[in-house]
Amino acid sequence: MKKLFILLALFALSACATSPTGRSQLMLVSPEQAISSSREAYVQTLLPLQKEGKVDSSPTTSKRIKLITGRIIAQAVQRYPHTRNWEWTVKVIDDPETVNAWCMAGGKMAIYTGLINKLQATDDEIAQVMGHEISHALANHTAERMSMALATQLGLSGVAIAAGDSVYKGAILSGSSLAAATAVTLPNSRTSETEADQMGIELAARAGYDPRAAVTLWQKMAKVGGNSPPQFLSTHPSPANRQQRLGVLAEQMMVYYRDTSTRPVYQLQ
Template sequence: MKKILSFLFLGLVVYACAKVPLTGRMQLAAVPNEEIMPLVNEQYQTFKKDSKLLSNTPDGQKVVRVGERISKAVEEFLVKEGYQDLVKSFKWEFNLAESDQVNAWCMPGGKVAFYTAIMPVCQDENGIAVVMGHEVAHAVASHARERMSNGMLANLGISAVSVAIGQNPTLTQQIFLQSVGIGSELGMLSFSRKHELEADELGLIFMAMAGYDPRTAPAFWERMAKVGGEAPPEFLSTHPGPDRRIEKLNANMAKAMEYYNAAK
């Protein structure tokens, strides 16, 4: 009986898997996008309502311009690679909000927010493209869905995921907020670091596809390291340390340059 249950569980996990574009990594995708997007729209509307948006300012227009340019290039690539269904799930929106947090984030479906405090670190549109490529990569790689699927699986077991979405909205929303980085649990941090490095790799290529020089990415992280102050140890952070990120970026630079030269 245990063997049968094990095979059944394995079959369910395999059935609920998807492949990340470009990296080819297999990921758990037990929660359908149709269930996630209402939560996304609700939270993003709340963010816009509660924030001072500066998207019509010169800096805000830079964020919008870079976001539209990168998302267009990425969608064209994804269509060529056969990811039409993924492209249909995107409803891109780019906003700059006033905040002293040196941060940016992206919700599923392409809802992106930059905070004003990160703009001096970006310096110019190439710097914005480093951050934007990274955030767009989170959406393309469906990282929030993967985190949410793993969170639901850890709490309930895969056979109960679909039931829980309909019958336990409080737990579903809590796991969703953790999955997009609003709230955190130590148990999910190492998983988040893997996603951050994958988003760095994809983001480097995405900015290059849009014609932004990927060689500016390591310099951005050098600047970010200087404003980090007394950053927490990497094992207690959802984000890898700048040195590690720079090392990984340089390792992927040759591949990114191929896309950059092709975009010229």
């Protein structure tokens, strides 16, 4: 048993990576594996909604979201050239009660009409949402969360194997189901959220969207749920000082927002 846990610890120590902000990350699952699994999970997530006619049901809304997102992706690709070959995609899910958005590894995104309409979100505020979500993908947060889940599974399986419990010997979650769970439902750590805040607000500002909208977005988000926080907040832990920190970041990013250079747009299909 002792040898098993030593091996698991050595495995974890040998699987470290560095995020775009210089933070050390546990990477038992490679970014490439996360992208492959997310591609499958994305299809599985959207297929039943497409059958119900709930994906991109409003051409006007879809066009608006693709334009905003395309401008942010263009900035992401400039700063992180390896993402040029990602299969960037964004879909609008027609669900008026769900205030949420997400981005899987490899740039597979979705935003719900509940977030757009319930918040009466401006283009600048939507840009903050999409910039934040894109930053989770850029920083390999899906792979990181998958790795944490896998480490837990390895630990549980190791205990089961040592105990001779055959039921759990093969109980490692499949890549696609794990990707779907970690990308859409499981909360990010506060460290990951801070990282995505920092990266996302800069991407949105460079794309020509007012960084001060990050503060108004979270103010709206906090109000819309009342006693029942919107899903977006349940998967995005929000410490009390988050709005204050975003306000400081917004002032720092104004120089990018005020830049008069032409803003390129990544053409989403």
